[in-house]
Amino acid sequence: MTDPIYKTDALIAEDIDAYLIQHQHKSLLRFITCGSVDDGKSTLIGRLLYDSKMIFEDQLAALEADSKRVGTQGGEIDFALLVDGLAAEREQGITIDVAYRFFSTEKRKFIVADTPGHEQYTRNMVTGASTADLAVILIDARKGILTQTRRHSYLAHLIGIRNIVLAVNKMDLVDYSQSVFDQIVADYTAFAASIGITAFTPLPISGFKGDNITAPSANTPWYSGPTLMAHLETVEVDVTADQAKPFRMPVQWVNRPNLDFRGFSGLIASGTIKPGDAVRVLPSGKTSTVSKIVTMDGELDAAIAGQSVTLCFADEVDCSRGDVIAIAENPPQVADQFEATIVWMAEEDMLAGRPYWLKLGTQMVSASVQAPKYTVNVNTMEHLAAKTLDLNAIGVANLSTDKPIVFEPYETSHDLGGFILIDKITNTTVAAGMLHFSLRRADNVHWQAIDITKEAHATQKGQQPKLLWFTGLSGSGKSTIANLVEKKLFALGKHSFLLDGDNVRHGLNRDLGFTDADRVENIRRVGEVAKLMTDAGLIVLTAFISPFRAERDLVRAMLSEGEFIEIHVDTPLAEAEARDVKGLYKKARAGQLKNFTGIDSPYEAPDVPEIRIDTTRTTPEQAAEIIVERIIGIWSPDL
Structure with a gap:
């Protein structure tokens, strides 16, 4: 008979298999910890890892050594060091990146995201919240509700997290005062109701001391609710x-x-x-x-x-x-114009009308955002007028895509309603958003079939439609060269039209100023007009500073392959300023002309233009000859 104290290899294997099966069938809870700076998020996660026995002996030894070396907790274990892996975080005592940790108990598996508290890293919090089932909102008992508390609560609710835990941390530093706890809960209840949070679970805790983390604390006899771990193990998550x-x-x-x-x-x-x-x-x-x-x-x-x-x-x-x-019988919607809530994540402000990549699930399209209808003040929930979105701003705006996409409202489907915006030049994610609904005009406005096509117009005129896009600094000679080119095309019997930057601003774009956003809209409108003219079979010439690559690329994308010819009239700033025919540089240097390209607004030179003209070596007449000869070669010998 086998001694019950000792097990055979077969029995050990059975135990291992049983454990693996039990572990495999445990439910998984994804949650985030968020709140303001130094509310104790990392310490709390470190405590959860420690109390759930998820730290190996060598890790514990290293943690104890690091805690003594750092000395932030008076010689006691600093649990935050388990999570704050970046050197910059340890030096500053803050969380910068989103740190994901896995742990498990007898009842459930967990993936927790420790999200940053600093306002400048709010975008990281949105990343962590996007896949979470529950949010632990930490509040320092000494400070109460702060702006970041409100912002993170609003974002968590906006993203669709309905399980909220209000963890009033550092109760040990307020002598475990019930009145302090009750006041914070009352304040949060009023705020939560204003943003649509109808239920949450309040907990008095100390991540550092371990109060009410895994076991009820004798220091809070007035509290009879669950511990944090007990709540995390039992909260219902509808996986079906x-x-x-x-x-x-x-x-x-x-x-x-x-x-x-x-x-x-x-x-x-x-x-x-x-x-x-x-x-x-x-x-x-x-x-x-x-x-x-x-x-x-x-x-x-x-x-x-x-x-x-x-x-x-x-x-x-x-x-x-x-x-x-x-x-088949119940498909999602397809549209190309929407209303959406947008959380702006980039240091640079959003430019209304600028094209960004919109990624929704596996769909990738070009999209432009209109000026916001309003932004949200997270402290008062007030809707504020705005022309743009800056870092961490939350706003509601209309957007349009260059082709229809498959979608559902975010509240119905996170997969088909949640998107990100990506800068086309830097390839960085600049915003996250949630689609509300398609605009009625997206369904009610349709393309009207026209019998006389672009090809028919071009054949009638005996030419191939083109858009010659002259770009360069003010004073570079764009308008002069473009005018000479059109005269030569006219002499050849070609049908053309010149859209000049100054002339267009007397009519079509007279309502626009010279801010970056206005410049974007200026070029978008000109691009649409130029496209209509090429559809009519014309050779269109435009002379605009058009300082941003993204907008020039937007116009290129409007046209058929090979129709957009970018001509960089390349003149050094010093040379352009020395000419200063219109006296604009002088005004800009004197501070009388704001947002002037080359002085206090950037110019992004073309990377690979079809034609580059160096005006320090070439006269306008020579440049016009070069361009016409090149265009003849690009088109056909019989131009």
Whole structure:
């Protein structure tokens, strides 16, 4: 008979298997800790890791050594050092990056994001909150509710987190006063109601001392609620909600390993699917039925939200990355104009009208944002008038995309309603947003079919339509050279029109100033007019400073391939200022002319223009000859 104290290898293996099965089937809770600077977020997470026995002996030894060396906690363990991994964070005693940590208890698995408290790093908090089920809002008991408390609470609610824990931390520093706790809870209750938070769980804690973290504290006999860990282990998270919604799956990849197999791979965002179900591919609207569902482990009889699968269709249907596969009888919407809430994350202000990349799920399109309808004051919830969005601003604005996208309101689907904006030049994420609804004009305004096409107009005129886009500093000679080029084209019998920057501002753009935002709108309008003229078969010349690459690229994208010819009239600033025909540089230097390109507003020279003219070596007449000769070569010998 086997001694019960000792186990055979088989019994040990059975125990391991049982443990793994139990661990595998534990539910997962994703949560964030947020609040103002030095509210104790990192200390709290470190305490949770320590109390849940998720620290190895060597880590504990290193932690004790680091705590003594840093000396911030009077020789006791500084739990924040477990989380604050960046050197800059340790030096400043703040959290900069979003630190993700995993731990588990007997009842549940956890992924926690420690998000920054400093206002300048609010964008990192949005990143951490985007996948969270619960938010722990920490408040320093000595300070009460601060601006960042309000901002983070508003953002958490805005992003869709409905489980809120109000953790009043550092109770040990206010002698565990019930009156202090009650006052903070009362203040937060009033604020929470103003932003739509109808329920939250208040807890008096001390991350440093461990009060009410994993065990009830004798220091708060007046508190009878759960400990933080008990609440995290038992709070209900509806993991089946997405499964009950209509089927949606953004296509990530077209799986075509050989000629005998073609499937569409992606993560199911919502709903269920099984072979034989009728589906619709959006935005095209083509329909088919699912023939089989394929995974690495074989074919499935059905698949649900949260699973990554490959769907095969019974018909040959055009479907590619960025499309959305939906249940046929209840598809999502398709539109190109929307109202959205936008959280601005960049140091540079948003420029209304500037094109950004909009990424929504697997869809990537070009989008421009209009001037905000209003921004939100997180302290008062007041709606404020604004022309732009600056760092950490939260505003509501309309936006438009260059082609229709598949979407659902964010409150219905985070996957098809949440997006980010990416700067086209730097490739950095500048904003996160939530779509509210499509604008009525997106559904009510349609393209009218016209029988006389661009090609017909061009054939009638015996030429290929082009847009010659002259760009350069004020005083570089753009208008002079463009005028000479048009005279030569006119002499050749070509149909052309010159749009000059100064002349356009007397009419079409007379309402615009010279701020960066106004310059963006100036070029957008000119681009639209130039496009209409090229559609009429004309050769269009424009002479505008057009200081930003993004807006010149916007106009290029409006036209067909090869129609946009960027001509950089390259003149050094000193040379342009020495000419100063209009006296503008003199006024700018004297402070009488604000936002003047080259002085207090930037000029972004073209990276690779089709034509570059160095005006320090070339006269305007010579430049015009060069341009016409080049254009003749670009077009055709019979121009």
